[in-house]
Amino acid sequence: MAVIGAGAIGGAVIEALEKGRVPGASLIAGLHSGSTSNEIDSAIAASDVVVEATTVDAAEEFIPRVTAAGKDIIVCSCGVFARHENPRDLISAPHDDSGTPGRVFVPAGAVGGLDVLAAASRAGKTDARLSHFTIKSPAALGVDEELTESREVFRGSARDAALRFPRTSNASVALALATLGLDHAEVVVVADPRVTRTRHVVEFRSPLGTYEMSFENSLDPASGGRTSAITAWSVAELLIGIRDGVGPGAVVLERG
Amino acid sequence: MAVIGAGAIGGAVIEALEKGRVPGASLIAGLHSGSTSNEIDSAIAASDVVVEATTVDAAEEFIPRVTAAGKDIIVCSCGVFARHENPRDLISAPHDDSGTPGRVFVPAGAVGGLDVLAAASRAGKTDARLSHFTIKSPAALGVDEELTESREVFRGSARDAALRFPRTSNASVALALATLGLDHAEVVVVADPRVTRTRHVVEFRSPLGTYEMSFENSLDPASGGRTSAITAWSVAELLIGIRDGVGPGAVVLERG
Numbered sequence: 001m002a003v004i005g006a007g008a009i010g011g012a013v014i015e016a017l018e019k020g021r022v023p024g025a026s027l028i029a030g031l032h033s034g035s036t037s038n039e040i041d042s043a044i045a046a047s048d049v050v051v052e053a054t055t056v057d058a059a060e061e062f063i064p065r066v067t068a069a070g071k072d073i074i075v076c077s078c079g080v081f082a083r084h085e086n087p088r089d090l091i092s093a094p095h096d097d098s099g100t101p102g103r104v105f106v107p108a109g110a111v112g113g114l115d116v117l118a119a120a121s122r123a124g125k126t127d128a129r130l131s132h133f134t135i136k137s138p139a140a141l142g143v144d145e146e147l148t149e150s151r152e153v154f155r156g157s158a159r160d161a162a163l164r165f166p167r168t169s170n171a172s173v174a175l176a177l178a179t180l181g182l183d184h185a186e187v188v189v190v191a192d193p194r195v196t197r198t199r200h201v202v203e204f205r206s207p208l209g210t211y212e213m214s215f216e217n218s219l220d221p222a223s224g225g226r227t228s229a230i231t232a233w234s235v236a237e238l239l240i241g242i243r244d245g246v247g248p249g250a251v252v253l254e255r256g
Numbered sequence: 257m258a259v260i261g262a263g264a265i266g267g268a269v270i271e272a273l274e275k276g277r278v279p280g281a282s283l284i285a286g287l288h289s290g291s292t293s294n295e296i297d298s299a300i301a302a303s304d305v306v307v308e309a310t311t312v313d314a315a316e317e318f319i320p321r322v323t324a325a326g327k328d329i330i331v332c333s334c335g336v337f338a339r340h341e342n343p344r345d346l347i348s349a350p351h352d353d354s355g356t357p358g359r360v361f362v363p364a365g366a367v368g369g370l371d372v373l374a375a376a377s378r379a380g381k382t383d384a385r386l387s388h389f390t391i392k393s394p395a396a397l398g399v400d401e402e403l404t405e406s407r408e409v410f411r412g413s414a415r416d417a418a419l420r421f422p423r424t425s426n427a428s429v430a431l432a433l434a435t436l437g438l439d440h441a442e443v444v445v446v447a448d449p450r451v452t453r454t455r456h457v458v459e460f461r462s463p464l465g466t467y468e469m470s471f472e473n474s475l476d477p478a479s480g481g482r483t484s485a486i487t488a489w490s491v492a493e494l495l496i497g498i499r500d501g502v503g504p505g506a507v508v509l510e511r512g
Contacts, residue, residue, distance in 0.1 A: 021378065112372020113469060115364050119493040120486060122277065197465075208486050209453070209473040213369060217465040230376060230464050237375040 001239070002043040004031045004062060005053035008222040009076055012232030013051055022236045024243040025049075044069045049242060051235055056080040056166045064092035067102040074238055076231070078106045078173045082162030082182055106178075107238045110171045110228040111200045113213045114178040120208045121179040128206035130179050131186045132158070132172050135199040138191040140226055141168065150192035161187035167226065171200060179204070198228060257495070258299040260287045260318060261309035264478040265332055268488030269307055278492045280499040281305075300325045305498060307491055312336040312422045320348035323358040330494055332487070334362045334429045338418030338438055362434075363494045366427045366484040367456045369469045370434040376464045377435040384462035386435050387442045388414070388428050391455040394447040396482055397424065406448035417443035423482065427456060435460070454484060 001017075003010050010030065017027045029043035044050055050066045051074045052059050059080040066073040067090075081087035093101045108114045111132075121128060138147050154164060158176035162169040169187065176185035200215040217228030257273075259266050266286065273283045285299035300306055306322045307330045308315050315336040322329040323346075337343035349357045364370045367388075377384060394403050410420060414432035418425040425443065432441035456471040473484030 108371050108375075112375075112467065113369045115371050115493065116368020116471065116486065116490070119364075119368075119489040122492060122496075123486070123489045207474060208489070209471060209484065211368065211469070211471050213467070213469040215372065215465060215467050218463060228465070230372065230379070233375040233379045233464070234372070236378060237371065240378075 001025055001027065001049045001051065002029045002031060002047040003027065003051045003053065004040075004058065005051075005076075006030060006032045007053060008220045008227040009232050009235065010051070010053035011222060012220065012229070013053065013235050016232065016236050022239050025239050040065075041069075044071055047071055049074060049239065051239075052076055053235070056083075060090070063090040063104060067104065068092040068094050069102065070094055070099045071102040072105060072242070073102060074105045074107060074235055076107065076109070076170060076235065077166075078109075078177070079162035079166045079169050081106075081173060081177065082159045082169075087177065087182075105238055105242070106174045107231070107234040108171075108178075109174050109231050109234055110198065110217055111175060111202060111213070111215050112234075113202060113211065114174065116211060117175070117202075117204050118178045120204065120206050120211070123208050124206065125180055125184070128180060128204065129186075130175065130184075131188060131203045132175050133188045133190060133199075133201040133203075134168065134172065135190045135192050135195055135201070136168065137195050137198075138193055140198065141165070141189065141191050143191045147191055147193045150190050150194070152188060153191050154187065154189035156187060158182045158185040158187050161189065165189065175202065257281055257283065257305045257307065258285045258287060258303040259283065259307045259309065260296075260314065261307075261332075262286055262288045263309065264476045264483040265488050265491065266307070266309035267478060268476065268485070269309065269491050272488065272492050278495050281495050296321075297325075300327055303327055305330060305495065307495075308332055309491070312339075316346070319346040319360060323360065324348040324350050325358065326350055326355045327358040328361060328498070329358060330361045330363060330491055332363065332365065332426060332491065333422075334365075334433070335418035335422045335425050337362075337429060337433065338415045338425075343433065343438075361494055361498070362430045363487070363490040364427075364434075365430050365487050365490055366454065366473055367431060367458060367469070367471050368490075369458060369467065370430065372467060373431070373458075373460050374434045376460065376462050376467070379464050380462065381436055381440070384436060384460065385442070386431065386440075387444060387459045388431050389444045389446060389455075389457040389459075390424065390428065391446045391448050391451055391457070392424065393451050393454075394449055396454065397421070397445065397447050399447045403447055403449045406446050406450070408444060409447050410443065410445035412443060414438045414441040414443050417445065421445060431458065 059077040159182040204211040309332040315333040415438035460467040
């Protein structure tokens, strides 16, 4: 596999791979903004799976490029899908129409529970309602004013959240894609001067049940306080799920 | 695929399959306690995946039988693994040593968040701690005495919980297998006369983050109030994950 992006997430994924903590996966290449087009093509050709951990603009470029090469791509900057009415439009068939386009995978990122929420959504979406509260420090959200208490700075659909806060809405987009879709999942962004760790609260109500989840993540110091350390591990979990043919989070027992 | 068990879970899985709500899966046979050994062998041979939705005793019999036939099995009565020091011991190689034994999958069942908890556990287990609180009505737990307030009726490892409450500990076992193992996950069972819906609370603390999740499930009336309706959908989600080669809960976009 190849990793695009040498920031907090990409660096942590590369480190986990190099330390052998993602069984069965090995790193072909780490790509970055200085990589040449030839280097990129060679790395994609030599990989089964490419991990994108950069920006929505780079994701917009790489999703068609990787899928057209017939390779799967894990998209961390999944806010890119908010720009497209149908997220699948970014998947590109091979140029000579030979072979099958690669698939796109979206990791849970800084949150979890996509397993139960996807199952409940499959049972029925009509009466289901999902709200995702992201509670961050004003600095992490780019809020300049001096706050003494928490303040709601955004409320809207996951699509609008991703367009407004492209760097901080990836978990909202993953949750929405796994459940009710980008236009039917509600996102609330709260700036709170008291928080030291980013907090995500997910509320889901449907006839099947009521689920409330709170995720308080330690921040990766390499990210300038913007990225949760769990995010890179959610990518590792997805890589292992792809290797096992099931997962992430599915318990797989094989005769050892 | 074949489904063993015609109770609340098996029946709901069969219904979802028959209604075409599990894309790509079709039902070969529904097996039950009256099925003959020949019928069982034929159904296993004709299936890719067998769903066990019966009792721990039946799971003990079927896991080796299905895996020895080289077929995968989804085990709902996963409390059976508490009886074995190494859960993998139940997986049996084909008798003539031809081919590969099937794999065992455990669905999340009545809870969720196995995605984020598995990822956090893969990052490190040493300082991680998992507690699973199951809050049920006294009747559902077989507690006879008249309670006026909630009472803790068990606190111990997931292994001991499954041995003591084999019918009501499957979610505990799934959580433990996905994270810290049967002997290192703590389970607390609470009888509460006020609850009308079963409630599960999962708390996980590790250097990566603090995760608190509450799952309040509607009960499947076909189960006599013992089984959550979400459980059958977690099996469906796992079947779709196996078909997609990734999941449950992973967002997979394929060119449509």
